[in-house]
Amino acid sequence: MLYSTVTLLYMTVKRKEIETREDVFLLVDTFYKKVRKDDLLGPIFNRRITDWDSHLEHLTDFWESNLFFRNCFRGNPLEKHKEVDAENAYSINELHFGVWLNLWFQTVDELFAGDKANIAKNRARNMGTFIHLAIFKARQ
Secondary structure (H helix, E strand, O other): OOOOOHHHHHHHHHOOOOOOOHHHHHHHHHHHHHHHHOOOOEEEEEEEOOOOOHHHHHHHHHHHHHHHHHOOOOOHHHHHHHHHHHHHHOOOOOHHHHHHHHHHHHHHHHOOOHHHHHHHHHHHHHHHHHHHHHHHHOOO
């Protein structure tokens, strides 16, 4: 069986547990680099977010709060997602959330292993479902 260089590197690098804010930032930053390049998600995010450095810190606060139960996030993600849906003619659907979730899982699995990595994936799945349903309900 032939493996690409990236696959071989991935297989030989020991992935670590998510333990610090720096780990969370690495996850968030790596993930959103993929999102920004994605054909479906990129245009939505790049149109909405003008200060990526600040936004990445804000998202790191969000995930640090979720993974380590630290009270460092301020904001209302549900309202922001409803606004983005409205700005996009109420066109955000399950495909968007599926692509987002697949990119998140891929990034977590590339960088990390262990309990916190699994928690990060489960929380993302739950949040995606909750936000998708809330957006749909807000349209009625």
